Amino acid sequence: xxxxALDVPINRMAPSPPPETGAYVLVRxxxxxxxxxxxxxxxxxxLVLVLGTAMVMTLKRxxxxxxxxxxxxxxxxxxxxxxDSNTALEDDELATQAELxxxxxxxARVLRQYPxxxxxxxxxxxxxxxxxxxxHSVCPVASEAASNSAGELDRQIDALLGSVTAEPQPxxxxxxxxxxxxxxxxxxxxxxxxxxxxxxVALAQQRSNLQKEADWLDERTAALRERWLDAERTxxxxxxxxxxxxxxxxxxxxxxxxxxxxxxxxQAQSRYASAQAKAMALKAAMQAxxxxxxxxxxxxxxxxxxxxxxxxxxxxxxxxxxxxxPNHPDVRSLNQQIxxxxxTLNIETRRALTSMSGEVVAARADVDxxxxxxxxxRGQSAGQSGAQAEYRTLEQESQxxxxxxxxxLDRAKQLTxxxxxxxxxxxxxxxxxxxxxxxFPNRKKLMMGVIVLAMVxxxxxxxxxxxxxxxxxxxxxxxxxxxxxxxxxLPHFGQLGKGVINPVMAQPxxxxxxxxxxxSAQLALLPGDRRYGETGVVSLVSAAPGDGxxxxxxxxxxSLDACGQKTLIINVDPRRHDAREKNVRGFSDVLxxxxxxxxxxxxxxALGVDVMGAGEARVSAFDAAEVxxxxxxxxxxxxxxxxxxxxTPPLALALDGLVMASxxxxxxxxxxxxxxxxxxxxxxxxxxxxxxxRMAGIVVTGAEVKSANLLGGVPLTRSETHxxxxx
Numbered sequence: 001x002x003x004x005a006l007d008v009p010i011n012r013m014a015p016s017p018p019p020e021t022g023a024y025v026l027v028r029x030x031x032x033x034x035x036x037x038x039x040x041x042x043x044x045x046x047l048v049l050v051l052g053t054a055m056v057m058t059l060k061r062x063x064x065x066x067x068x069x070x071x072x073x074x075x076x077x078x079x080x081x082x083x084d085s086n087t088a089l090e091d092d093e094l095a096t097q098a099e100l101x102x103x104x105x106x107x108a109r110v111l112r113q114y115p116x117x118x119x120x121x122x123x124x125x126x127x128x129x130x131x132x133x134x135x136h137s138v139c140p141v142a143s144e145a146a147s148n149s150a151g152e153l154d155r156q157i158d159a160l161l162g163s164v165t166a167e168p169q170p171x172x173x174x175x176x177x178x179x180x181x182x183x184x185x186x187x188x189x190x191x192x193x194x195x196x197x198x199x200x201v202a203l204a205q206q207r208s209n210l211q212k213e214a215d216w217l218d219e220r221t222a223a224l225r226e227r228w229l230d231a232e233r234t235x236x237x238x239x240x241x242x243x244x245x246x247x248x249x250x251x252x253x254x255x256x257x258x259x260x261x262x263x264x265x266x267q268a269q270s271r272y273a274s275a276q277a278k279a280m281a282l283k284a285a286m287q288a289x290x291x292x293x294x295x296x297x298x299x300x301x302x303x304x305x306x307x308x309x310x311x312x313x314x315x316x317x318x319x320x321x322x323x324x325x326p327n328h329p330d331v332r333s334l335n336q337q338i339x340x341x342x343x344t345l346n347i348e349t350r351r352a353l354t355s356m357s358g359e360v361v362a363a364r365a366d367v368d369x370x371x372x373x374x375x376x377x378r379g380q381s382a383g384q385s386g387a388q389a390e391y392r393t394l395e396q397e398s399q400x401x402x403x404x405x406x407x408x409l410d411r412a413k414q415l416t417x418x419x420x421x422x423x424x425x426x427x428x429x430x431x432x433x434x435x436x437x438x439x440f441p442n443r444k445k446l447m448m449g450v451i452v453l454a455m456v457x458x459x460x461x462x463x464x465x466x467x468x469x470x471x472x473x474x475x476x477x478x479x480x481x482x483x484x485x486x487x488x489x490l491p492h493f494g495q496l497g498k499g500v501i502n503p504v505m506a507q508p509x510x511x512x513x514x515x516x517x518x519x520s521a522q523l524a525l526l527p528g529d530r531r532y533g534e535t536g537v538v539s540l541v542s543a544a545p546g547d548g549x550x551x552x553x554x555x556x557x558x559s560l561d562a563c564g565q566k567t568l569i570i571n572v573d574p575r576r577h578d579a580r581e582k583n584v585r586g587f588s589d590v591l592x593x594x595x596x597x598x599x600x601x602x603x604x605x606a607l608g609v610d611v612m613g614a615g616e617a618r619v620s621a622f623d624a625a626e627v628x629x630x631x632x633x634x635x636x637x638x639x640x641x642x643x644x645x646x647x648t649p650p651l652a653l654a655l656d657g658l659v660m661a662s663x664x665x666x667x668x669x670x671x672x673x674x675x676x677x678x679x680x681x682x683x684x685x686x687x688x689x690x691x692x693x694r695m696a697g698i699v700v701t702g703a704e705v706k707s708a709n710l711l712g713g714v715p716l717t718r719s720e721t722h723x724x725x726x727x
Contacts, residue, residue, distance in 0.1 A: 029476065037462045045458035052450030056443055064439040065187035065432035066178045069195055071097050072427055092312070094168035095319045097425055098175050101198045102164050107157045109197040114189055116156055117182075164194065174429065184434040191432035199424035206422050217412045220277065224405040231398035238394050258377045262393055265370040266400025272363035273404055279356040309344070313337045470677040477678075478671065478698060482685045487668065487697040488519045490552065516555045517563075519699060523666055526696055530665050531631075535638030538696070539646040539664040541657040541688065543680045545575065547672040548701030553645045557609030565642040568601065571614040572656050573649040586615030591629060597637060610641070630663055651684040661693035668696050673703040 034041065071094060100106070163180040177194060181187035317334040324331055374393065472478055479486050490512070523538055530536060538556075540549040550571070557567040570587055589595040590612075601612050637644055646664060648657030661667040667688060671681060688695060 032475075033466060034459075034462060037465060040461055040465060041458035044461040045454040048454040048457040049450060052453060053447065056441060056446045056450060059441040059446075060182075061438040062180050062182060062440045063184040063187045063435045064178050064180045065184065065191045065435055066176060067191045067195055067432035068429040069101075069175050069177060069426040070429050071173045071175065072423055072425060092315045092319070094173065094175060096315050098166035098168050098177075099318050100202075101175070101177060101194055101426070102161055102166050103198075104157055104161070106194060106198045106201060107160050107164075108153070109201070110190060110193045111153070111156055111160060113193055113197070114186065116159070117186075160190070175426065177432075179432070180439065184436070184438075188432040188434045195426065195428060199426065202425050203422060210422075214412065216280075217408060221405065221408040221412055224273075224401065224408055228398065228401035228405045231394065231401045235391065235394040235398045238391055258374065258393060259396060261370060261374045261377055262396030262400070265367065265374055266396065266403060268363060268366040268370050269400055270404050270407065272360065272367050274407075275356060275359045275363050279360055309337075309341045313341055469674075470679065471674050472671070472676070472678060475700070475703075478700060481698065482682055484669065484685070484695055485697040487522050487699050488515050489673075489700045489703050490515065490548070490555075491703050512555075513559065516559045519552075519668075520556060520560055520563075523668070523696055526666055531663075532634050532638040532644075532665070535634075535642055535644060536666070537634055537638075537644045537646070537664040539648055539657065539661040539667045539693070540670055541648050541651055541661055541667055541684070541693075542670040542672070543650060543652050543676050543684045544672070545650050545653070547650070547670045547676060549573075549647045549670045552668075552670055552699060552701060553647050554607045554609065557643070557645060558607055560643050561609050566610070566640065567643040567645065568610045568612060568637060568641040569645045569647060570612045571647045572660055573647060573654075574614045574616070575649060575653075584613055584615070586613030588615035590615075590633065591626065597633060627659065627663060630659075634663065651687065652680055658687060658691040658693070661688055662691045665694065666696040667693040669698050671698055671700050673700050675702070 160179075165176075165178045167176045167178075168174075169176060177191055179187050179191040179194065181190055313334055317331060317338060320328065320330050320334065475486075475489065523536065540553055542549050550569075553569045557569050560567045572587055574588065585595045585600045587600070590597050590600060597612070600615070601610050603609075604611050634644060646657075646660045648660050651657050669681070669685065669688075685695070
């Protein structure tokens with residue numbers, strides 16, 4: 001058979017069976033990948049766990065105290081003649097009271113009572129940190145001095161209101177008020193202070209409204225009392241002046257008419273005074289913008305409806321202003337409704353005032369008419385009993401003034417009694433207690449989350465490592481890669497050099513020795529003719545440096561040589577030239593005819609094989625004559641050696657390995673586990689086939705120690721594992 005025919009690439013190996021599939025196989029594969037990258041998983045998980053624990057421990061603690069209040073209904077006066085027993089709340093009453101409790105005025109009163117603690121000075125940050133995490137002995141002493149700055153006060157109010165939550169409970173009168181603070185004592189104190197200060201503000205407002213009404217009643221009652229006393233004095237003086245007697249007896253008809261007319265005049269004056277008082281009160285309510293007072297004073301349905309609409313719109317705006325802000329469309333729409341309601345209320349109030357003014361004018365006209373009639377009757381009675389009739393007229397005026405005065409006096413007394421019935425709009429159901437534990441952070445839950453996050457981060461790191469790794473991540477990927485069988489899997493080794501014992505020679509019955517002998521057997525049993533007689537020539541090629549070609553050559557050479565098959569290792573890679581080998585000739589010198597082959601071959605006692613170095617010079621461009629010279633050299637060496645192993649340069653860096661593979665009987669591709677790229681490996685295999693290399697298979701080096709028995713199925717012993725890891 002010609003040399004040209006031998007250069008044709010052949011691969012008569014039967015194709016490997018397809019990889020197994022199924023849930024069990026996939027789970028086993030993924031678990032294997034996880035175990036392979038367990039160090040990465042542990043490092044990432046521990047890093048995330050440490051960082052997460054540090055973050056959880058440095059989170060600022062906060063305490064939340066909760067108080068429960070109930071919205072009270074208006075107390076009914078037991079002496080009142082009205083039968084109004086409606087104690088139901090309005091639909092928006094709970095929300096209104098909740099907003100009022102969290103108003104800025106109430107918050108300002110609370111901050112004056114409980115000013116916020118000052119910021120820790122420079123250098124006391126660690127004391128503040130320890131204080132927040134339970135070491136109260138190092139807490140800085142809080143100062144009672146508060147900032148007088150308006151801007152600082154606004155920020156404090158905003159901070160306080162931001163930590164307050166008022167939640168009305170549905171289908172009840174209950175409001176739950178919660179406050180979050182740095183300490184449990186402050187949280188409880190602020191919660192209770194919000195309720196008590198709102199109660200004080202509400203009672204003060206009610207007293208202020210009643211005081212305004214009482215002042216007006218006092219002023220009016222005093223004027224009526226002076227009028228009554230003046231009438232009494234006039235009557236008494238007239239009686240004394242004229243010496244009237246028997247004024248209590250019967251009188252003529254005109255006198256009875258005068259008496260009846262005087263009574264009617266008194267009633268008309270009472271109506272006039274009442275209409276005048278109601279008009280003044282309605283006018284005052286209009287000027288103060290008190291819609292509730294307008295409802296109580298007015299009798300016109302339109303005015304009552306306008307005032308109720310205004311109060312409802314203002315209540316809705318107060319609810320949404322705190323949660324949505326002044327620029328929200330709903331708030332702006334409510335502002336327009338309030339403006340329209342106020343305009344309507346003003347129009348209806350003016351109409352009511354006009355109507356009341358008409359009533360005042362009518363009452364005044366009645367008074368004037370009755371006065372004119374009374375004067376006419378007085379003129380008629382002048383001829384009958386003038387002095388007595390005049391006296392009785394004066395007495396009737398006195399009685400009328402007294403009745404009006406007593407009516408206003410009763411109103412003032414009722415107002416005084418109402419002050420005793422005042423009550424706050426909300427009362428406590430349960431006061432806020434000091435929380436025993438911080439509300440935030442919940443360290444148990446957070447630490448469980450950190451643990452889960454650490455495990456997820458570890459798994460994610462493995463997934464990213466696998467996804468971004470250009471090399472093989474699973475041994476099944478190497479099986480039948482590019483149609484080549486997987487010959488063996490070798491664990492990680494150190495440099496096999498001087499002073500290092502070949503593990504095949506040291507442990508001839510170990511699993512690693514069996515694996516190497518298995519590679520030798522597979523190379524010997526591969527079909528095909530040998531080009532150099534009984535001597536087999538095998539090229540060990542790889543894609544990148546450091547893939548373990550020399551280590552594999554040493555193991556194979558030691559195994560074959562120990563079995564009586566003399567082996568020669570030829571290093572064709574000038575990059576492996578050591579500085580200690582200066583002026584040492586090798587393979588390149590033999591090709592250049594500067595040395596003989598027997599002169600550059602040395603026996604390595606540690607490896608147990610003969611070795612021909614690469615030499616200092618680089619091999620030429622491999623023309624036809626030089627390739628023929630290499631083949632002649634191999635035929636000469638085949639007279640003495642049964643196996644010749646070429647250790648070639650990386651195929652990604654030099655073409656020397658392609659030429660050596662083309663002149664060899666078999667070519668073994670050495671792949672470094674976790675390092676060799678799939679793309680580069682595929683490209684190198686393609687180039688080897690182009691050069692006519694006979695591919696025997698793939699050998700994986702640098703795998704985990706426990707992966708050395710991947711093909712043999714026999715577990716490693718403890719001594720073997722220790723020996724491999726030591727190497």
